[in-house]
Amino acid sequence: MGYFRKNIEAMEGYSPGEQPQGQEYIKLNTNENPYPPSPNVLKAINRETGASIRLYPSPMANPLRRKAAEVYGVKEENVLAGNGADDLLSILVRSFVATGDLVVLPIPTYTLYDTLIAIQEGETLKIPLTEDFGIPEGFAIKEARLTFLANPNSPSGIFTPVERVADFAGELEGVLVVDEAYVDFAEGSAISLINEYPNIVVLRTFSKSFSLAGMRIGLAFADHELIEGMTKVKDSYNLNRLSIAAATAALDDISWMEDNVGKVKKTRDALSVSITRLGFKVYPSQSNFVLASIPGRNLRGIYEELKRGGILVRYFDTPRLRDCIRITVGTDSEISRLLDALQGILEK
Numbered sequence: 094m095g096y097f098r099k100n101i102e103a104m105e106g107y108s109p110g111e112q113p114q115g116q117e118y119i120k121l122n123t124n125e126n127p128y129p130p131s132p133n134v135l136k137a138i139n140r141e142t143g144a145s146i147r148l149y150p151s152p153m154a155n156p157l158r159r160k161a162a163e164v165y166g167v168k169e170e171n172v173l174a175g176n177g178a179d180d181l182l183s184i185l186v187r188s189f190v191a192t193g194d195l196v197v198l199p200i201p202t203y204t205l206y207d208t209l210i211a212i213q214e215g216e217t218l219k220i221p222l223t224e225d226f227g228i229p230e231g232f233a234i235k236e237a238r239l240t241f242l243a244n245p246n247s248p249s250g251i252f253t254p255v256e257r258v259a260d261f262a263g264e265l266e267g268v269l270v271v272d273e274a275y276v277d278f279a280e281g282s283a284i285s286l287i288n289e290y291p292n293i294v295v296l297r298t299f300s301k302s303f304s305l306a307g308m309r310i311g312l313a314f315a316d317h318e319l320i321e322g323m324t325k326v327k328d329s330y331n332l333n334r335l336s337i338a339a340a341t342a343a344l345d346d347i348s349w350m351e352d353n354v355g356k357v358k359k360t361r362d363a364l365s366v367s368i369t370r371l372g373f374k375v376y377p378s379q380s381n382f383v384l385a386s387i388p389g390r391n392l393r394g395i396y397e398e399l400k401r402g403g404i405l406v407r408y409f410d411t412p413r414l415r416d417c418i419r420i421t422v423g424t425d426s427e428i429s430r431l432l433d434a435l436q437g438i439l440e441k
């Protein structure tokens with residue numbers, strides 16, 4: 094007899110991208126921002142390390158909630174803060190999915206969804222994306238308790254127009270999660286839809302555009318009834334004092350984030366052109382990464398050779414993605430090192 098619940102014993106755990114500690118890589122594998130956060134963020138963290146650290150933080154991360162409501166044009170009651178978007182994803186699945194409940198997600202997408210559903214013993218229906226990684230007709234399954242849509246999606250970077258997201262929300266009886274982890278690199282957002290659809294939850298993270306992956310901060314936007322229910326499920330102090338201070342300061346300096354996003358988008362578009370010249374097929378990304386493929390060729394070898402050369406990209410060993418690598422947009426000089434390395438590999 095094992096100690097674990099049967100489903101935990103049977104499932105695979107989530108496998109995050111490699112996070113090498115101590116070894117120097119050009120790290121283009123987990124979609125972090127190559128530029129630092131606003132200096133005001135670092136100042137706010139330093140200030141917070143004073144006497145207040147012996148006290149518990151605000152349970153609802155209220156300073157952050159207030160600031161987020163102001164910046165995103167919603168009410169405080171529409172905002173819930175999380176210890177990264179991952180924390181909010183876990184809260185969502187625990188809030189809405191009971192054993193055997195139907196949960197719909199596209200495939201391929203962010204693989205954590207699947208893991209969280211397996212923990213909760215939900216019934217996952219994976220809907221294959223179209224040839225070009227678009228969301229297919231019939232994606233909205235009315236009776237699903239929960240439907241996940243990463244927008245832009247990962248690992249493709251493809252953005253689904255907001256009008257289509259609204260149509261999905263209208264068709265669904267259950268909750269639609271629009272995971273906008275990468276939306277600052279795209280055109281459009283579903284946040285305003287929360288005023289129209291009581292079943293939509295929009296997620297944001299500070300890990301990508303705000304350069305704060307190490308601080309673990311995310312936000313959920315939804316109708317106040319959903320936020321109230323999710324609040325019952327969250328850990329009592331799910332954000333620490335430093336993260337609340339950091340995120341609030343980051344939102345206070347949006348233009349710093351926007352400048353970094355502008356640089357990343359420029360490099361992304363240049364990378365897409367150059368890598369196409371090398372013979373890769375590139376999917377039009379509205380994110381801070383690019384999915385590049387050599388159709389029909391397993392790219393594990395290229396991933397491994399890049400790694401031996403000190404460059405980390407992401408390779409997914411699944412039937413749909415074996416002929417792809419996902420490249421996080423780094424600085425111009427990192428990307429030019431990557432392109433040189435790829436050229437060398439392909440010329441061999």
Ligand SMILES: Cc1ncc(COP(=O)(O)O)c(C=O)c1O
Nearest residue numbers: 177178179203243274298300311
């Ligand atoms: C689609 C998507 N959602 C959520 C996350 C997690 O964000 P966080 O770092 O805020 O937990 C990621 C991280 O890579 C992601 O790709």
